[in-house]
Amino acid sequence: MPDRDDELTLSRKVKLKRLTDNGIDPYPPRYTRTSPISDAIENFESIDSPDCTSQNEQSVSLSGRIMSIRSMGKASFLDIRDASGTIQTLMRQNVLEQSYETLKDIDIGDFIGVTGTVMRTRTGQITVDTKEFVVLSKGLRPLPEKWHGLRDVEIRYRQRYLDLIxxxxxxxxxxxxxxxxxxxxxxxxxxxxxxxxxxxxxxxxxxxxxxxxxxxxxxxxxxxxxxxxxxxxxxxxxxxxxxxxxxxxxxxxxxxxxxxxxxxxxxxxxxxxxxxxxxxxxxxxxxxxxxxxxxxxxxxxxxxxxxxxxxxxxAKLDLREELLARSGIDIDEYPDDHSLTQVARNKGLDVGPLESRGRLIDKLLSTYVEPNLIxxxxxxxxxxxxxxxxxxxxxxxxxxxxxxxxxxxxxxxxxxxxxxxxxxxxxxxxxxxxxxxxxxxxxxxxxxxxxxxxxxxxxxxxxxxxxxxxxxxxxxxxxxxxxxILLFPQMRSINEQQNSEDLE
RNA sequence: GGCCCGCUAGCUCAAUUGGCAGAGCAACUGACUCUUAAUCAGUAGGUUCUCGGUUCGAUCCCGAGGCGGGUCACCA
CATH class of the missing domain: 3.30.930.10 (Bira Bifunctional Protein; Domain 2)
Known part of the structure; x- marks a missing residue:
């Protein structure tokens, strides 16, 4: 990845500096959450009924990566995601007061911790009504697009973390x-x-x-x-x-x-x-x-x-019989490499000048038998x-x-x-x-x-x-x-110096 | 290794016969206290993978190379 400071990372670095200038540690050493997000949602759903609203006042602290931000001026909705799930959080200026200003320096992709009560919005969405929040980790690079995701297979394999996000x-x-x-x-x-x-x-x-x-x-x-x-x-x-x-x-x-x-x-x-x-x-x-x-x-x-x-x-199939049935070749009639090479060539197989009998049989199997074993x-x-x-x-x-x-x-x-x-x-x-x-x-x-x-x-x-x-x-x-199904499949290295050396 | 296809803004994708390289998201500025692909107005953002060639002019055509995908070969 090129390390040039393009506009997008530059803007995040400016925000990072503003955070530290305001006395906020953008990379605090730890955060204590009350539970994973999914537990908080399940817990809320289990007590979410009109007759026990007092229970809903119990405060939770949740943490995760910001996946989207919908800001309406003096109120903002942020979706945060941890390994267990995603929850919407509501940030309101009248609740957060001066710390609401910190939201200006928060981007999609940053990690935050939020403390507040769980509630439902008017549209029924389970939401943390945030009383306070802290920055847990500031990201310097923008995430892939939220709607189409990451499609470039090369980037998906080389930067699997982006694929996973x-x-x-x-x-x-x-x-x-x-x-x-x-x-x-x-x-x-x-x-x-x-x-x-x-x-x-x-x-x-x-x-x-x-x-x-x-x-x-x-x-x-x-x-x-x-x-x-x-x-x-x-x-x-x-x-x-x-x-x-x-x-x-x-x-x-x-x-x-x-x-x-x-x-x-x-x-x-x-x-x-x-x-x-x-x-x-x-x-x-x-x-x-x-x-x-x-x-x-x-x-x-x-x-x-x-x-x-x-x-x-x-199913259990006899190798020799199955090969005979699929290819018409009875390997017992060709006990040496020369005769087997001949009959395999007659069948149109690409056989080198010098292949052992075992290798030839292997080739016959992978041509005539194996593809049919569904x-x-x-x-x-x-x-x-x-x-x-x-x-x-x-x-x-x-x-x-x-x-x-x-x-x-x-x-x-x-x-x-x-x-x-x-x-x-x-x-x-x-x-x-x-x-x-x-x-x-x-x-x-x-x-x-x-x-x-x-x-x-x-x-x-x-x-x-x-x-x-x-x-x-x-x-x-x-x-x-x-x-x-491999997290990091083997890929050719991208090394510009190496490439230019190869050209010499 | 052979053949085919792809590579354009951070991401997802356009671009007429070869004629000023565009959109959405993301970013920036402004408005907005129940949104959820938020909305509205504006701004900025490009080595079109690289190098070379053809041409008045190349994202587009040609050659070489890089990386990836598919396929065949190789290989369990």
């Missing part, structure tokens, strides 16, 4: 987000899970297919990465004897930004010993439907023109090629016990019966490293030697879950863009 429904979405996250915590806590915090800065960025952010620790003189998943640390805790753990944490993936990708996002992961992907499936259904019902009053949630019904049980659906039994951390299916070579959950065409959860055979796990890591080399794909999962050591001590059979919380919040709150 000007567009109250935006705040509701973030309140709901908080409730959803609390609902998840309650759900796991009630089931005996322990919430843990594992490292964000890690020596090996493993546990998912993604490129990491790189950083450096000076004292250790060591390259570190920002985690791309919490998986391998949580499984170490299963080895260590936590039978039920979860982490609700931020992970970081160095990739593109669009409506459902932000470089940092909130990931829920849980691991439960002696569970498998079937029991995790049941848990996911129960959790999401419970949260939807608890917070939104129904398991049926409108999203993007659909009504998504999260009531269990969700109602909550589990896709079951993934090929081993794209699941290095999942346990093989006993009776189905080449497949693992894994599901992903989809709704509105978006992936919302990923789960498997965890691979706990250290020898097989080592082989899987090695083959991933080979894939990384052969296909020059630096997103392929990395080998974590310390994790291998841990499971060599023995890890019990375990069911694991990963769930993208931002996408879940999008679905439940009806927001089509991840930027509308």
């Amino acid at each position: 000007a567009n109250p429904q935006v705040k509701d979405t973030f309140v709901q987000r908080g409730k959803i996250i609390k609902g998840i915590r309650d759900f796991f806590d009630d089931r005996g899970f322990i919430e843990v915090d594992t490292p964000i800065m890690v020596p090996v960025a493993a546990g998912a297919h993604a490129r990491p952010f790189i950083t450096h620790h000076n004292a250790l003189d060591q390259q570190l990465y920002l985690r791309i998943a919490t998986e391998l640390y949580l499984k170490r805790l299963i080895v260590g004897g936590f039978d039920k753990v979860y982490e609700l944490g931020r992970v970081f993936r160095n990739e593109g930004i669009d409506q459902d990708h932000n470089p940092e996002f909130t990931l829920l992961e849980s691991y439960e010993a002696y569970a498998d992907y079937f029991s995790v499936m049941t848990m996911v259904e129960e959790m999401v439907s419970k949260i939807a019902t608890d917070i939104f009053g129904s398991a049926k949630i409108p999203f993007d023109g659909h009504i998504i019904d999260f009531s269990p049980p969700w 109602q909550p659906t589990f896709l079951l039994d993934y090929p081993e090629d794209m699941s290095p951390l999942a346990k093989a299916k006993k009776d189905q070579p080449g497949y693992v016990e894994r599901f992903e959950a989809f709704a509105a065409g978006m992936e919302i959860a990923n789960s498997y019966t965890e691979l706990n055979d250290p020898v097989v796990q080592r082989e899987r890591f090695e083959s991933q490293e080979k894939i990384r080399d052969i296909y020059e794909d630096d997103e392929v999962d990395r080998k974590d030697e310390d994790f291998l050591t841990s499971i060599e001590y023995g890890m019990p059979p375990t069911g694991g879950l990963g769930m993208g919380i931002d996408r879940l919040v999008m679905l439940l709150t009806g927001q089509a863009s991840i930027r509308d």
Whole structure:
């Protein structure tokens, strides 16, 4: 934001100076209000009847930001807003006397505290009949327009505080987000899970297919990465004897930004010993439907023109069969990357010269299957090629016990019966490293030697879950863009010096 | 990264074929003691995102760049 003193901020600075010149502290350290605004309104409504007018004489002190001013000379109405609500205040010259003059130095956007009695105006509006008021904070910049609000999406994201002030429904979405996250915590806590915090800065960025952010620790003189998943640390805790753990944490993936990708996002992961992907499936259904019902009053949630019904049980589809039905391709008939590349190209897919079988299947799924999964659906039994951390299916070579959950065409959860055979796990890591080399794909999962050591001590059979919380919040709150459920989505910096340097 | 769209007063938006850049809100001055998008009268406010080009003349046309949005690619 340019700091030039335009006319509007200048006028506010003049008023600020006048306030201090008159001995008024425009930024007093504290203010004691008798209640939030909503409580005062409710309290008044509960006693507001003609036969107990004496109660109405009880004085209240309320505080908030001035949202509008309607001045009629010797009387003015100011609407003030706090987090709980908005109330009108009436300022009258004959009541306030000389302090009425201070109103001249008050602007929309300033914070004030008012003391007076609650009453109704002739038009029935609940109003504080102000006996005295104090300035709590003088604003130097004008607020966005009161009627149209703030529409410029760039400013809404870059200066979210303005968005929150000007567009109250935006705040509701973030309140709901908080409730959803609390609902998840309650759900796991009630089931005996322990919430843990594992490292964000890690020596090996493993546990998912993604490129990491790189950083450096000076004292250790060591390259570190920002985690791309919490998986391998949580499984170490299963080895260590936590039978039920979860982490609700931020992970970081160095990739593109669009409506459902932000470089940092909130990931829920849980691991439960002696569970498998079937029991995790049941848990996911129960959790999401419970949260939807608890917070939104129904398991049926409108999203993007659909009504998504999260009531269990969700549809369960076999991955191979579903892909065959949607695309006509039976992946079992194409056991290597060359043949699968050929058939995918024949279908008109944009396939690079060198793509691994796992990546090709992923591409087929996102083209033919995932967009059609509008109602909550589990896709079951993934090929081993794209699941290095999942346990093989006993009776189905080449497949693992894994599901992903989809709704509105978006992936919302990923789960498997965890691979706990250290020898097989080592082989899987090695083959991933080979894939990384052969296909020059630096997103392929990395080998974590310390994790291998841990499971060599023995890890019990375990069911694991990963769930993208931002996408879940999008679905439940009806927001089509991840930027509308992240308070501060990642944006390119505006730095004029930087830009001019780039030009050189 | 490709393609498409947008960027005009603090905010929301106009501007004819390329011909003096406007309105509402906000601000300022004045009137007004029950208004509520208060009202009424007046005033002020612009690097039209930036740089360059075409032209007598550019918000408008052309080129390069910046930022954002959409979309495809990439990516869970």
